Amino acid sequence: MTPTFQRIVLASRPKGAVLPENFRIETASLPELKEGEVLVRNHYLSLDPYMRGRMSEAKSYAASQPLDETMIGGTAGEVVASNNPKFSVGDKVVGMMGWAEMGVDDGRNLRKVDVTHVPLSAYLGAVGMPGMTAWYGLNQIIAPKAGETVVVTAASGAVGSAVGQLAKLRGCRAVGIAGGPEKCAYVVNELGFDACVDYKAGNLKADLLAAAPNGIDGIFENVGGEVFDRALSQTNAFARVALCGLIAGYNGEETALRNTRFLLTNRMTLRGFIVTEHMEFWPQGLAELGMLVGTGKLKYRESVAPNLAAGPEAFIGLLQGRNFGKQLVKLV
Amino acid sequence: MTPTFQRIVLASRPKGAVLPENFRIETASLPELKEGEVLVRNHYLSLDPYMRGRMSEAKSYAASQPLDETMIGGTAGEVVASNNPKFSVGDKVVGMMGWAEMGVDDGRNLRKVDVTHVPLSAYLGAVGMPGMTAWYGLNQIIAPKAGETVVVTAASGAVGSAVGQLAKLRGCRAVGIAGGPEKCAYVVNELGFDACVDYKAGNLKADLLAAAPNGIDGIFENVGGEVFDRALSQTNAFARVALCGLIAGYNGEETALRNTRFLLTNRMTLRGFIVTEHMEFWPQGLAELGMLVGTGKLKYRESVAPNLAAGPEAFIGLLQGRNFGKQLVKLV
Numbered sequence: 001m002t003p004t005f006q007r008i009v010l011a012s013r014p015k016g017a018v019l020p021e022n023f024r025i026e027t028a029s030l031p032e033l034k035e036g037e038v039l040v041r042n043h044y045l046s047l048d049p050y051m052r053g054r055m056s057e058a059k060s061y062a063a064s065q066p067l068d069e070t071m072i073g074g075t076a077g078e079v080v081a082s083n084n085p086k087f088s089v090g091d092k093v094v095g096m097m098g099w100a101e102m103g104v105d106d107g108r109n110l111r112k113v114d115v116t117h118v119p120l121s122a123y124l125g126a127v128g129m130p131g132m133t134a135w136y137g138l139n140q141i142i143a144p145k146a147g148e149t150v151v152v153t154a155a156s157g158a159v160g161s162a163v164g165q166l167a168k169l170r171g172c173r174a175v176g177i178a179g180g181p182e183k184c185a186y187v188v189n190e191l192g193f194d195a196c197v198d199y200k201a202g203n204l205k206a207d208l209l210a211a212a213p214n215g216i217d218g219i220f221e222n223v224g225g226e227v228f229d230r231a232l233s234q235t236n237a238f239a240r241v242a243l244c245g246l247i248a249g250y251n252g253e254e255t256a257l258r259n260t261r262f263l264l265t266n267r268m269t270l271r272g273f274i275v276t277e278h279m280e281f282w283p284q285g286l287a288e289l290g291m292l293v294g295t296g297k298l299k300y301r302e303s304v305a306p307n308l309a310a311g312p313e314a315f316i317g318l319l320q321g322r323n324f325g326k327q328l329v330k331l332v
Numbered sequence: 333m334t335p336t337f338q339r340i341v342l343a344s345r346p347k348g349a350v351l352p353e354n355f356r357i358e359t360a361s362l363p364e365l366k367e368g369e370v371l372v373r374n375h376y377l378s379l380d381p382y383m384r385g386r387m388s389e390a391k392s393y394a395a396s397q398p399l400d401e402t403m404i405g406g407t408a409g410e411v412v413a414s415n416n417p418k419f420s421v422g423d424k425v426v427g428m429m430g431w432a433e434m435g436v437d438d439g440r441n442l443r444k445v446d447v448t449h450v451p452l453s454a455y456l457g458a459v460g461m462p463g464m465t466a467w468y469g470l471n472q473i474i475a476p477k478a479g480e481t482v483v484v485t486a487a488s489g490a491v492g493s494a495v496g497q498l499a500k501l502r503g504c505r506a507v508g509i510a511g512g513p514e515k516c517a518y519v520v521n522e523l524g525f526d527a528c529v530d531y532k533a534g535n536l537k538a539d540l541l542a543a544a545p546n547g548i549d550g551i552f553e554n555v556g557g558e559v560f561d562r563a564l565s566q567t568n569a570f571a572r573v574a575l576c577g578l579i580a581g582y583n584g585e586e587t588a589l590r591n592t593r594f595l596l597t598n599r600m601t602l603r604g605f606i607v608t609e610h611m612e613f614w615p616q617g618l619a620e621l622g623m624l625v626g627t628g629k630l631k632y633r634e635s636v637a638p639n640l641a642a643g644p645e646a647f648i649g650l651l652q653g654r655n656f657g658k659q660l661v662k663l664v
Contacts, residue, residue, distance in 0.1 A: 053597075224592065243596050256588040260556065264575050264604040265385075272596040 003030045006308050007070045007100035014055055018319060022055065023071070023312040028100070036106050038087045042077035042097055045308070045329040046124035047315045048158075049222075049247050062274075070098035074129060076113070076120050077332075087112070094123045099311055101331050117294035125158045125326035126300040127289045133275040134162035134220070135285040137242030138170075140278070141271050142218035146171030149212045151231050154222040155196060156183040158300065158326035159244065162289075163220045164193045165298050172218075175211045177227055179321045186324070191299055199227050208234060215239075224248045225255040232259040232268075241270040247319065301325025335362045338640050339402045339432035346387055350651060354387065355403070355644040360432070368438050370419045374409035377431055377640070377661040378456040379647045380490075381554075381579050402430035406461060408445070408452050409664075419444070426455045431643055433663050449626035457490045457658035458632040459621045465607040466494035466552070467617040469574030470502075472610070473603050474550035476572075478503030481544045483563050486554040487528060488515040490632065490658035491576065494621070495552045496525045497630050504550075507543045509559055511653045518656070523631055531559050540566060547571075556580040557587040564591040564600075573602040579651065633657030 004027050011024040033039055054065040054072055065072055075097040079087050084107045087093070093110040097103030113123045125131060144150050150167040154160040155176025164174035164187065176187040176196040184196035195211035197204065208230055215236035221228050225248030232241075248255050263270060292298035303323040305314035311329045318327045336359050343356040365371055386397040386404055397404055407429040411419050416439045419425070425442040429435030445455045457463060476482050482499040486492040487508025496506035496519065508519040508528040516528035527543035529536065540562055547568035553560050557580030564573075580587050595602060624630035635655040637646035643661045650659045 246593055246596050255592065256590045257592050258588045260587065260589050261578055263602065264578050267604045267606055267609065268602075269604075270595060270600075270602040272599045272601075274599055277599065 004028060005030060005100060005102040007098070008308060008311055009068050010055060010065050010071055012067070013057060018052065018055065018316050020312050020316070025309055030102060031104060033081055033083045033104065036084050037082075037104050038079055038084050038093075038107050038110060039081040039102065039104055040075070040077045040093055040095065040097060040110070041080045041102050041332060042075040042100065043330070043332045044076045044121045044124055045099055045311065045331060046074035046076075046128070047305075047311065047318050047323075047327040047329065048074070048130070049245055049319065051315065052247075052319055070100050072096065073098045074124055075100075075103070076124050076128075092120055094128065099308065099329075101308060118290050121302060121304075121326075121328055122293055122300065124328060125302065126162055126293050126298055127286060129275060130158035130326060131162050131289040131298075132282055132285050133159045133244060134166060135289060136275050136278055136281055137220050137244050137273060138163050138166050138218075139285075140281065141242035141269075141273065142220060142240045144170055144172045144218050147173070148217035149173040149175060149214055150218040150220065151175045151177065151208075151212060151216050152220040152222070153177045153227055153231075154245075154247070154321075155187045155193065156191075156301070156324060157222065160220070160222055161187070161191055161300055161325065162298060165191055165292075167218075168192055168194075169292075169297070173212070173214070175208075175216075177208075177223075177231075183324065186301070190301075204230050218242070220244060222247060228255075229257050229259050232257070232262045235262055235266045235268060237266050239266055239268045241268060243270055243272040303327045305329045307331065336360060337362060337432060337434040339430070340640060340643055341400050342387060342397050342403055344399070345389060346384075350384065350387065350644075350648050352644050352648070357641055362434060363436060365413055365415045365436065368416050369414075369436050370411055370416045370425075370439050370442060371413040371434065371436055372407070372409045372425055372427065372429060372442070373412045373434050373664065374407040374429055374432065375662070375664045376408045376453045376456055377643065377663060378406035378408075378460070379637075379643065379650050379655075379659040379661065380406070380461070381577055381650065383647065384579075384651055402432050404428065405430050406456050407432075407435070408456050408460075424452055426460065431640065431661075433640060450622050453634060453636075453658075453660055454625055454632065456660060457634065458494055458625050458630055459618060461607060462490035462658060463494050463621040463630075464614055464617050465491045465576060466498060467621060468607050468610055468613055469552050469576050469605060470495050470498050470550075471617075472613065473574035473601075473605065474552060474572045476502055476504045476550050479505070480549035481505040481507060481546055481568075482550040482552065483507045483509065483540075483544060483548050484552040484554070485509045485559055485563075486577075486579070486653075487519045487525065488523075488633070488656060489554065492552070492554055493519070493523055493632055493657065494630060497523055497624075499550075500524055500526075501624075501629070505544070505546070507540075507548075509540075509555075509563075515656065518633070522633075536562050550574070552576060554579060561589050561591050564589070564594045567594055567598045567600060569598050571598055571600045573600060575602055575604040635659045637661045639663065 079091040152163040167174040187196040222245040224246035411423040484495040499506040519528040554577040556578035
C-alpha cells in the first residue's frame with residue numbers, strides 16, 4: 001500500500017471574500033525519495049495574510065497560486081526520512097512545504113532549527129518570517145530614534161506584536177492599533193506597548209490623538225484604509241512609513257487615501273517591502289529575534305487550528321481579524 | 333520727499349480658489365540703509381506654486397504668509413546702493429525679497445550671480461529653485477538608471493521641463509504629462525522628451541500606456557490627483573516617487589489616491605521633499621544646471637507678466653496651468 005498524506009489545494013479563486021469552497025482537501029501519495037531528498041512530517045503550518053494575494057490572478061509581486069495545487073505556505077516539522085547527508089531523521093526543520101501533512105524537498109528550501117530555547121512553532125512566527133518582517137520594516141525603514149512614536153496596525157498579530165516590542169526595546173513610544181478591547185488589553189498589558197487604540201470603538205481620531213500626543217514618527221502599516229489615512233494626518237515632519245500589508249483591501253474593497261498631502265507637507269518617506277527580498281538581513285535578524293524569544297524579552301501569542309481540515313476556516317478568520325496572535329495549524 | 337516703491341501684500345486668505353482681491357498693491361517708503369545693508373532693485377519676481385500653501389493657515393511645512401505683509405517670493409535684481417563691503421552697486425543678485433519693486437537686505441539672503449553666460453531671469457528658474465528641485469528629486473530620490481522610464485507631471489513647467497531634460501541626459505526615457513496639445517508639442521519637440529501625454533485629451537489610461545510601454549520606474553510628481561493615481565498603476569517593481577507638489581489639491585479639492593496597493597505590490601519608495609531643506613546639494617546642482625543652461629543643453633521657457641500689478645493674475649493663471657514655462661513678473 002502506497003503511503004499517503006492529506007493536503008489542501010486551491011479549488012477556485014475567490015470573488016471578493018475567501019470562502020471555504022475555495023479550498024479542497026485531498027489525499028495524495030508519497031513519492032519515493034530520490035537521491036538527495038528529504039521527507040518531512042510537518043508539525044505546524046503557518047497561515048499568513050500574503051496568501052490572500054496569491055489566491056488572486058491580479059498582478060502582484062509574486063506569481064499566483066496555481067489552481068488544484070497545494071496551497072503555498074511556510075511549515076515547521078521533523079525529518080522522518082533522508083537521502084541527504086545534510087539532514088538526519090529527527091532534525092527539526094522549517095520550510096515552504098505548503099498546506100500539507102508531509103512533503104519532500106531536496107534540502108535547499110529547508111533550514112534546520114534549534115528548539116533548545118525556542119519552541120518549534122516560534123520559527124513560523126516571532127523567529128520566522130513575521131518576526132523578520134517586523135525587524136526589517138522597523139530597523140531598515142522606520143529606523144526610529146529613542147523617544148520617537150511608532151504606530152503599528154494589526155498590533156496583536158504576528159508581525160505587529162513584534163514591531164511594538166522591538167520599538168520599545170529601542171526606547172520608542174509604541175502605539176498599537178487593534179480591533180476590540182481584548183486585543184488592546186493584551187497589546188498593552190502583556191506585550192508592554194504604551195497604548196493601543198481600538199479602531200472598532202468608533203472614536204479613532206480622538207483615541208489616536210490621545211495615544212500619540214507628540215505626533216507619529218513611524219507607521220508600520222499592515223492594514224491600510226481608514227486607519228492608515230488617519231495615522232498619516234497625525235504624522236510629524238520626516239515621518240517614515242514601512243508599508244507591509246494592505247489587508248483592508250485584499251478583497252477588493254475601496255481603500256483610497258485622502259490624506260496624501262501629509263506625505264508632502266511632512267516630507268515623509270514611504271516604502272513598500274517584502275521581507276523575502278532582503279535575505280541578506282535574515283541571519284542577523286533571526287539571531288537577534290531568537291535571543292529575544294529565548295530570553296523572554298519578545299513575547300508572542302498563537303492561535304492554533306487543531307488539524308489540516310480546520311485550515312481554511314482559520315485562514316478566513318485571519319483575514320477577518322478573528323485570530324489572536326500568530327495563526328498556525330497544528331498537524332501533529 | 334521720501335523715495336517709495338510698489339509692493340503687493342496678502343489682503344485676505346483664499347477660500348478655495350485664489351482671487352485677485354486676496355492681494356492688494358501698496359506704495360511703501362524706502363527705509364534709510366543701515367550699516368551692512370544693501371538696497372536692491374528687483375528686475376524679476378518669481379511666481380511659484382508653493383506660494384499657494386503659504387496663503388493658507390493650514391498646517392504645512394512652512395509658516396503662513398502673514399496678512400498685510402509683502403507676499404513671499406524669490407527675486408532677481410541689481411544692487412542700487414550698498415553699505416555692505418561684500419556687495420557693490422551694479423552687482424546682480426538673487427534673493428527672497430518678495431512681491432516688491434525694491435527691497436533692503438543685510439546681505440545674508442542675497443547671492444551674487446554671474447550673467448555672462450546665463451540670463452538673470454534663469455536664476456529664478458532653471459538655475460534657481462525650480463531647477464534645483466528637479467535636480468534633487470531626480471538625482472537624489474528617483475536616481476534613475478539609463479534605460480528606465482521617468483514620468484513627470486506639469487512637464488512644461490519650470491520644474492517639470494528640467495526633470496525630463498535631466499532624465500534624458502541620464503539616458504532615460506522621459507515622459508511628460510501636460511495640459512493641452514500646445515504644451516505637449518513643446519515638451520516633445522523643443523525639450524526633447526520622448527513622449528508627452530495630454531491629460532486633458534480624455535484618454536489618459538491608454539495614452540500613458542502608449543507613452544510608457546515598458547512601465548514606469550520613476551514618477552516626479554508635481555500635481556497629484558487622478559494623473560498621479562493612474563501613473564501609480566503603471567509602475568514597475570521598485571519604482572520611485574519624488575513627491576514635489578500636489579497642486580491639484582491646493583484649493584482643497586479631493587485628491588484621494590485609489591491605487592495605493594501598487595506602493596506595496598511594487599515595493600515602491602515614495603519621498604516628499606522640499607529642496608530648501610537640502611542646501612548641501614545646491615552648490616553642486618547649481619553649478620551643473622548653470623553649465624547646462626550656458627551651453628544650451630538645458631532649455632526653458634518663460635511666461636512673463638509685464639509689471640507688478642499684473643502679478644496676482646499671473647499667479648492665479650499659474651495655479652490654473654495657464655502659464656507656459658517658468659512664470660515671472662518683470663519689474664524693470
